[in-house]
Amino acid sequence: MSRSGKVTVVGAGFYGSTTALRLAEYDIFETVVLTDIVEGKSEGLALDINQSRSIENFETKVVGATTTADGGGYEKTANSDVVVITAGLPRKSGMSRMDLIGVNAGIVRGVAENLAKYSPNSVIIVVSNPLDEMTALTQLATKFSYNKVIGQAGMLDTARFTNFVAEKCGVDISGVKTLTLGSHGETMVPVPSRCTVNGKALSDVLSTVDIADLVDKTRNGGAEIVALLKTGSAYYAPSAAAARMARAVITDSNEVMPVCAWVNGEYGINGVYLGVEAQIGKHGVNKVVETNLTADELASLKVAAEAVRTKQADVKDL
Numbered sequence: 001m002s003r004s005g006k007v008t009v010v011g012a013g014f015y016g017s018t019t020a021l022r023l024a025e026y027d028i029f030e031t032v033v034l035t036d037i038v039e040g041k042s043e044g045l046a047l048d049i050n051q052s053r054s055i056e057n058f059e060t061k062v063v064g065a066t067t068t069a070d071g072g073g074y075e076k077t078a079n080s081d082v083v084v085i086t087a088g089l090p091r092k093s094g095m096s097r098m099d100l101i102g103v104n105a106g107i108v109r110g111v112a113e114n115l116a117k118y119s120p121n122s123v124i125i126v127v128s129n130p131l132d133e134m135t136a137l138t139q140l141a142t143k144f145s146y147n148k149v150i151g152q153a154g155m156l157d158t159a160r161f162t163n164f165v166a167e168k169c170g171v172d173i174s175g176v177k178t179l180t181l182g183s184h185g186e187t188m189v190p191v192p193s194r195c196t197v198n199g200k201a202l203s204d205v206l207s208t209v210d211i212a213d214l215v216d217k218t219r220n221g222g223a224e225i226v227a228l229l230k231t232g233s234a235y236y237a238p239s240a241a242a243a244r245m246a247r248a249v250i251t252d253s254n255e256v257m258p259v260c261a262w263v264n265g266e267y268g269i270n271g272v273y274l275g276v277e278a279q280i281g282k283h284g285v286n287k288v289v290e291t292n293l294t295a296d297e298l299a300s301l302k303v304a305a306e307a308v309r310t311k312q313a314d315v316k317d318l
Helices: 014-026 041-050 097-118 131-142 154-169 208-219 221-229 236-250 295-317
Strands: 006-010 031-036 061-066 082-085 123-126 149-151 180-182 188-190 255-264 270-281 284-289
Touching: 006 014, 006 097, 014 031, 014 041, 014 236, 031 041, 041 061, 082 097, 082 236, 097 123, 097 131, 123 131, 123 236, 131 149, 131 255, 131 270, 131 295, 149 270, 149 284, 154 180, 154 188, 154 208, 154 221, 154 236, 154 255, 154 270, 180 295, 188 208, 188 295, 208 221, 236 255, 236 270, 255 284, 270 295
Parallel strands: 006 031, 006 082, 031 061, 082 123, 123 149
Antiparallel strands: 149 255, 180 188, 180 270, 255 270, 270 284
C-alpha cells in the first residue's frame, strides 16, 4: 500500500487520541503527529499506538510531541498536509458550547498561529468548541485562505441524525440517509426533505411529530452525552467525522460532505462560516454545494447564518 503525507492532531485528550488512532489505522498517511501541552502524554500515547501496528496491520508511524504556548515542540509538526485542532476544554454537564468561547479562543488562537508558522500549506480541520466561532478564529489567526480552514460539525450532526432515524424506524443504519446544515448548536438545521429510509422519503415513513422529535434529539445530541458522562464529552463519533474529513483531503477524494465552510453567495448568504455541504479535496473546500431546500429549511439556514455571524465577528478580539 502506498502511504503519503503527514497529518497533525493537536490535543491528546480522548477526542484527539482517538482521532490519531483512526488516522493511523487508515494506513494511508506516512506520519501522524499527536501533540499536547501535558509533558509526555502525547509521546506515551504515540508509543502505545505504534505498538499496536503489528496487531492491526498498519505501517503509519505515530509521533508524539509536547508543545508549549510559546511555540516549543511545534517543529515536529512542520510541513503537515492536514491538521486537526481538538485543543481546548470540553463541555461539562449543564454547559452550552458557547460557554467555552472565552477560554478556548485563547488556546485555539495560539495553536493556529504556531501551525501557520510551521505548516503554511496545510489544510486545517477545526473541532474545538464553540465550533463555528473557533473555525472563524482559526482562519483569522492563520491568515489562510477561507477554503483551507474547515470546521467539523455537519458530519457529526448528520451521523447523529442518521443513528436516531435508524433506531426509530428499526432499520439498518446503511439504509438511512440524512443531512444537517446550519450551526453546530442551537441553530442547527436538520433537513428532513433530504432524508430517506430505504429509499423512501422520511415523511412517508414517520409522522411530522416523530420527525420533529428526532430533529430536537439531534440538536441536543451532544448535550445528552455530556449529561450521561458527567465529565467529558463525546469523542468516538466526533473523531470518526474528523478523521473522514482528513482522509478526504489527503486522498483528494472530492467527496461532498456536510462541514462548516465559508459561504459567500450560496443560498443568498454572504461572508460567514456556516454548516453546508462542500466538496473536499487536497486544497480543502473546492466548492460549496447548494442543495434543494424547502422554503422553511432555507429560512432556518438564513436564521442560523445571522446567529453565528454576530458571534464570529466578535472572535477577532479574543
